[in-house]
Amino acid sequence: MTEARLITLVKTLTPLQALHRVAVLNEWLYSQTITFNRTTWEPKPSPKSKLFAWYFLSFLVIVMLANNYYIVLGELMSPRKDPDLSVVMYVILLICFTAYMVSTTVFFSYYCYSDELCFVLSNVCKFEGILEKSTNIVGIFLHLMITPIIVTPLAVFYNPLPKHGPVIVWFRTVTFMPFRLKVFIRILVFGSSFMHAIVLIFGYGINAFIVFLFILRRLEGLTNVAIVAMGYMLIKMTCIVPNALIFLDIMGxxxxxxxxxxxxxxxxxxxxxxxxxxxxxxxxxxxxxxxxxxxxxxxxxxxxxxxxxxxxxxxxxxxxxxxxxxxxxxxxxxxxxxxxxxxxxxxxxxxxxxxxxxxxxxxxxxxxxxxxxxxxxxxxxxxxx
Structure with missing residues (x-):
C-alpha cells in the first residue's frame, strides 16, 4: 500500500502540479497578490483589502534590507570593526542581505506587474497540454524548490541563534528587557521577514520558470513548423533553381x-x-x-x-x-x-x-x-x- 501511494505521488511531480502546489502552500500561509481558482486554476489579482499581511511583511523585508545594508556599509567604511560580529555573523549577514535584496525586487515586480503575470499564467493554464503531464526532471526540480519554503522558516524559528543574527545589533544597548523576551522578538522579526523573503523568491521563481518553459515549448513548435515549411519549399524549388546557382550562393x-x-x-x-x-x-x-x-x-x-x-x-x-x-x-x-x-x-x-x-x-x-x-x-x- 505504501509503495503504491509513493508511485502515485511520484507520477504527480509535473511542472504544472508544482505551480498548483506552491500556490496552495503560499495561500495557506497568508493571502498572496495572485489567487488561483481551485477548480479552473485561473489566476487573478487579489483584492487589496486581503493583502494587509503581505504588505506588512514586505515592509518588514525592506526594513531588514536597510538594516543589513547599514551594518555591511558601516563595517566596510569604519576603520574599527565591531567586536560582536564574528565570521559566522558575516556569513549570515551576507546570506540575509542577498535574500532580502532579491525578495525586495520580487516584491516590486508583484506590485507593479501582477496583472501582466496573471495574464501570462492564465495563458499557460489554457495551453497546459504543451507542458508535460508526466513526471520529468523539470517537475521534480520545481517540487524541490518548494522544500525551502517549508524548511527554511522552521529552521529560523526553531534555531534562534542567540549570539548571531542580523537583528542582534538592535538589542545590544537595551537593558530593561529580559533576555528571553529579546530572543523572542528577534525570532519573531527575523523569522517572519525571512519566511516572507523565501516565499517571494521561490514562489516567483516557480512561476517564472513555468512561464519560461511555456515559451520554450511554443518556440520549439514554431521551429518544427519552420523546418517543415523550409523543407517543403526546398523540395518544390529544386527543379526551378539550378544547383550551380545554389552552390554559388552558399559559397558566397x-x-x-x-x-x-x-x-x-x-x-x-x-x-x-x-x-x-x-x-x-x-x-x-x-x-x-x-x-x-x-x-x-x-x-x-x-x-x-x-x-x-x-x-x-x-x-x-x-x-x-x-x-x-x-x-x-x-x-x-x-x-x-x-x-x-x-x-x-x-x-x-x-x-x-x-x-x-x-x-x-x-x-x-x-x-x-x-x-x-x-x-x-x-x-x-x-x-x-
Whole structure:
C-alpha cells in the first residue's frame, strides 16, 4: 500500500502540479497578490483589502534590507570593526542581505506587474497540454524548490541563534528587557521577514520558470513548423533553381561570414597587441629620451576607410548593419552608417545609392604607419580603367 501511494505521488511531480502546489502552500500561509481558482486554476489579482499581511511583511523585508545594508556599509567604511560580529555573523549577514535584496525586487515586480503575470499564467493554464503531464526532471526540480519554503522558516524559528543574527545589533544597548523576551522578538522579526523573503523568491521563481518553459515549448513548435515549411519549399524549388546557382550562393554567403569572423577578429587585436608591445618597450629600462619616444607613440588602429575603427565588437556591428541594410533597402536610397570612435556612438545618414558602374569600380585602398598613425582599410569609389 505504501509503495503504491509513493508511485502515485511520484507520477504527480509535473511542472504544472508544482505551480498548483506552491500556490496552495503560499495561500495557506497568508493571502498572496495572485489567487488561483481551485477548480479552473485561473489566476487573478487579489483584492487589496486581503493583502494587509503581505504588505506588512514586505515592509518588514525592506526594513531588514536597510538594516543589513547599514551594518555591511558601516563595517566596510569604519576603520574599527565591531567586536560582536564574528565570521559566522558575516556569513549570515551576507546570506540575509542577498535574500532580502532579491525578495525586495520580487516584491516590486508583484506590485507593479501582477496583472501582466496573471495574464501570462492564465495563458499557460489554457495551453497546459504543451507542458508535460508526466513526471520529468523539470517537475521534480520545481517540487524541490518548494522544500525551502517549508524548511527554511522552521529552521529560523526553531534555531534562534542567540549570539548571531542580523537583528542582534538592535538589542545590544537595551537593558530593561529580559533576555528571553529579546530572543523572542528577534525570532519573531527575523523569522517572519525571512519566511516572507523565501516565499517571494521561490514562489516567483516557480512561476517564472513555468512561464519560461511555456515559451520554450511554443518556440520549439514554431521551429518544427519552420523546418517543415523550409523543407517543403526546398523540395518544390529544386527543379526551378539550378544547383550551380545554389552552390554559388552558399559559397558566397559562407565566404562573407568567414571573412568577417576571421579577418575582423585579427584586425580587432591590432590595438591590444600594439598596447602590449608599447608596454613591453616601456619596461625595458632604456634611457629617458628613448622612454619619451615610446610614450609619444600611439596605439595602432585598423580603420575601415574613414568610417570606424575595427575592434572585437565590430563583427557584431557588421552583421547588425547587414540585417538593417537588407531590411530597410529601398530604390534610390541607401543607408551609410558612420561609426565614430568608440563604435557605440553611431550616426545614420541617408545618401544616394551609387550606380552599378560605380559599385563595380569600388577599389580597396590600404595604408600603414607606425607610432601615431593608423592602419587603414577602406573602400573608395573609382571607375575601373
Amino acid at each position: 554567403i559562407a565566404t562573407i561570414i568567414c571573412y568577417i569572423q576571421l579577418v575582423f577578429a585579427l584586425m580587432g587585436n591590432i590595438e591590444s597587441k600594439s598596447a602590449d608591445f608599447l608596454k613591453a618597450l616601456e619596461l625595458r629600462g632604456d634611457s629617458s629620451c628613448r622612454r619619451r619616444e615610446v610614450k609619444s607613440c600611439k596605439h595602432l588602429q585598423a580603420w575601415a576607410g574613414s568610417y570606424f575603427v575595427m575592434r572585437k565588437t565590430t563583427r557584431v556591428k557588421i552583421f547588425e548593419l547587414m540585417v538593417v541594410r537588407r531590411r530597410n533597402k529601398c530604390p534610390g536610397l541607401n543607408e551609410q552608417v558612420l561609426l565614430s570612435d568608440p563604435p557605440e556612438k553611431a550616426t545614420l545618414r541617408s545618401v544616394t545609392t551609387p550606380t552599378l558602374g560605380e559599385e563595380a569600380g569600388l577599389r580597396v585602398t590600404s595604408s600603414a604607419c607606425l607610432c601615431g598613425r593608423s592602419v587603414g582599410l577602406g573602400l573608395s569609389p573609382h571607375p575601373l580603367i
